[in-house]
Structure formats: structure tokens, C-alpha cells
Amino acid sequence: ARHIVLQSRPTGQPGQDNFRLEEFDLPEANEGDVTVRSLYLSLDPYMRGRMSDAKSYAAPVPVGGAMEGEAISEVVKSRHNNFAPGDIVRGRTGWSSGAVINGDQLRRVETHGAPITTSLGSLGMPGFTAWSGLKFIGKPTQGETVAVAAASGPVGSMVGQLARLTGARAVGIAGGAEKCAFVKGELGFDAVVDHRSDSFASDLQAACPDGIDVYFENVGGHVWNGVLPLLNQFARVPVCGLVAHYNGAGSADTDQLPATMSTILRRSLLVRGFIQTEFAADHFDEFLDEVGPRVASGKIRYREDIVNGLENAPEAFVGMLSGKNFGKLIVKIAE
Numbered sequence: 001a002r003h004i005v006l007q008s009r010p011t012g013q014p015g016q017d018n019f020r021l022e023e024f025d026l027p028e029a030n031e032g033d034v035t036v037r038s039l040y041l042s043l044d045p046y047m048r049g050r051m052s053d054a055k056s057y058a059a060p061v062p063v064g065g066a067m068e069g070e071a072i073s074e075v076v077k078s079r080h081n082n083f084a085p086g087d088i089v090r091g092r093t094g095w096s097s098g099a100v101i102n103g104d105q106l107r108r109v110e111t112h113g114a115p116i117t118t119s120l121g122s123l124g125m126p127g128f129t130a131w132s133g134l135k136f137i138g139k140p141t142q143g144e145t146v147a148v149a150a151a152s153g154p155v156g157s158m159v160g161q162l163a164r165l166t167g168a169r170a171v172g173i174a175g176g177a178e179k180c181a182f183v184k185g186e187l188g189f190d191a192v193v194d195h196r197s198d199s200f201a202s203d204l205q206a207a208c209p210d211g212i213d214v215y216f217e218n219v220g221g222h223v224w225n226g227v228l229p230l231l232n233q234f235a236r237v238p239v240c241g242l243v244a245h246y247n248g249a250g251s252a253d254t255d256q257l258p259a260t261m262s263t264i265l266r267r268s269l270l271v272r273g274f275i276q277t278e279f280a281a282d283h284f285d286e287f288l289d290e291v292g293p294r295v296a297s298g299k300i301r302y303r304e305d306i307v308n309g310l311e312n313a314p315e316a317f318v319g320m321l322s323g324k325n326f327g328k329l330i331v332k333i334a335e
């Protein structure tokens with residue numbers, strides 16, 4: 001089989017030279033193990049954290065170790081009672097063309113009839129992140145304004161569409177005209193603002209005439225600076241991700257600690273970070289039952305950015321950190 005290993009730890013923006021494609025032999029399958037061949041690999045912003053040995057909520061990938069990640073696979077051989085050859089499963093099999101993994105760590109792909117790739121995006125971890133962050137922290141109500149950045153991506157697109165289903169007003173923030181047109185036209189957000197524009201802060205203010213009641217934080221950086229003055233009293237801020245900061249420490253532009261803390265104080269904000277695994281064991285099935293049929297019927301929309309070939313994963317991943325992806329980034333590994 002083939003997999004991609006971490007060649008070296010990046011400083012700042014990672015490059016393709018931080019990765020290496022390698023051949024390896026699959027280990028012997030023990031009782032309970034399942035042998036799979038990978039079909040689709042999910043690339044996600046959190047993987048930047050795994051490349052670094054800075055303290056985080058999860059252990060880093062060791063240098064020379066295989067990159068971690070979740071993929072959809074087909075079962076080739078099974079020594080586990082729940083799985084048989086031909087089953088389509090998802091699990092953390094890494095940036096790899098195949099794997100031997102204990103069946104207890106696999107989940108059958110269940111999408112209510114939507115394409116299987118949605119189990120990596122709108123009906124998988126990112127969609128669940130959006131749903132749980134809104135349900136348990138953001139709690140938007142009818143008539144409130146919900147703002148979210150990375151709005152064309154799998155988390156942001158779900159945040160805005162779920163917010164609208166509760167009767168809230170959804171304001172998206174995205175990079176560039178094409179993504180903005182998609183967020184408003186295809187995803188049906190009430191308004192969208194381009195964060196790459198020089199007039200971003202005033203455009204956002206114009207798009208939020210009643211302020212912001214829920215800001216679902218995906219990016220940080222200059223977007224946070226634009227959001228901060230617009231937050232209403234008792235606004236909720238689920239802190240989900242800070243992709244603008246993942247490639248390095250802050251800059252003068254991103255260091256807004258005094259302004260941030262004084263706004264939290266004066267406006268009585270609720271700022272609550274979360275990692276979706278906190279909610280997944282108890283609520284993933286509920287999410288799937290609620291959102292699955294809506295994605296399958298087209299009521300909730302999504303976009304996928306599918307790159308061909310495991311060898312192209314590093315380039316696609318590096319591009320995502322600066323917004324080169326357009327929709328849920330997935331690598332197709334095999335038919």
C-alpha cells in the first residue's frame with residue numbers, strides 16, 4: 001500500500017516538502033481486524049495542528065509517521081462480526097491507500113441516500129460540528145442574526161443553513177466573489193460579505209443592521225476584528241476554529257486581546273470553545289436523523305472539492321489553509 005508521512009515539521013505555512021509518499025506493507029490482520037482499501041480521504045484544517053508539536057488537544061503525528069485522517073473505504077477482508085467484504089465504512093485510516101484496523105473503530109457509512117462522500121462533509125464530522133456548536137452553544141432563535149466565516153466550507157455552509165431553519169438571519173463571510181455568490185445564491189444565506197475586500201468591516205456592519213447575536217468562530221484574524229464591534233449584548237460565540245492563526249502566531253493585526261476582553265465584559269458575551277468529540281458519542285445519531293434526510297432531499301445544500309490521487313493530498317491540504325479549496329476538500333484515492 002501507499003501512504004503519506006510527515007517528512008518534517010513546518011514552521012509557518014507548510015509546503016509539499018513537509019510530506020513524503022511511501023510504500024509500506026499492510027500488517028497482519030488479527031481477530032477483530034478489518035482490511036480496507038481507501039476510496040475517499042477527508043482533508044481538514046485540524047491536520048495542521050497534528051503536524052506541529054505545540055501543545056494541543058490531540059497528540060502530534062511523529063516525524064516519519066503516517067498522516068492521520070478519516071477516510072471512506074471498502075472492506076476487502078474482515079475478521080470482525082459486524083463487517084463483510086464490500087461494506088462501505090469510514091474510519092481514521094489516515095492518508096493511505098489501505099489499512100488494517102480494528103472493526104470497533106469503523107462506522108458503516110450511513111447517508112440516508114445522499115452520496116457516500118457526504119459522510120466526510122455535511123453528514124460527517126464537519127456537519128456535526130456545525131450542528132452541535134449551534135445546538136449546544138450558539139442557540140439561535142427566530143429573528144436573531146447568525147454570522148459565520150469560511151461560509152462556503154463544510155462547517156460554515158451548514159451553520160448558516162441550520163440557522164435559517166430556526167428562523168434566524170444568516171450572514172456569511174467568505175473569500176472572493178465566486179465563493180460569495182455561491183453562499184448567497186446556492187446556499188441561500190440572507191447576506192454575504194467578502195473578507196478580502198478593503199471595505200470588509202463596513203460591509204459587514206451594513207450586512208448586520210441589527211448587530212450579531214451568534215458569531216460562529218471559524219477563522220479569527222481580521223474577521224474577528226470586524227465582528228467584535230457588532231456583537232450584541234448576550235451574544236454567543238461558539239469558538240470552533242481559528243484557521244487564520246494555524247500557520248503561526250498572531251500579528252499586530254490579530255492581537256486584539258484588550259478589545260476582545262473588554263467587549264466580552266461590556267456586552268456580557270458567552271465565548272465557549274469546543275471540540276466536536278465532546279458531543280459526538282451522545283448526539284451523532286440524532287444529528288444524522290435530523291439532518292440526513294434534508295441533505296439527501298437537497299433542502300440543505302453543500303459543495304465538494306474533490307482532488308484526484310493520494311499523491312496530490314499535500315498540495316491540496318496546503319492550499320486549503322489559504323482558502324484555495326471551494327467546498328469540502330476530499331481526495332479521491334480509488335474507484
Ligand code: NDP
Pocket residue numbers: 044045046125126129149150151152153154155156173174175176179195218219221222223239240241242243244245274275276277320321322323324325326327328329
Ligand atoms: P473549510 O473547508 O471552510 O476551509 C477553511 C477555509 O477557511 C478556507 O477555505 C478559507 O475560506 C477560510 N480561511 C482560511 N484562511 C483564512 C483567513 N486568514 N481569514 C478568513 N478565512 C480564512 O474548513 P472546514 O469547514 O472544514 O473548517 C472550518 C473551521 O472549523 C476550521 O477552523 C476548522 O479548524 C474548524 N473545525 C473545528 C472543529 C471542532 O471540533 N472544533 C471540527 C471541524 C472543523 P475563504 O476563502 O472563504 O476565506
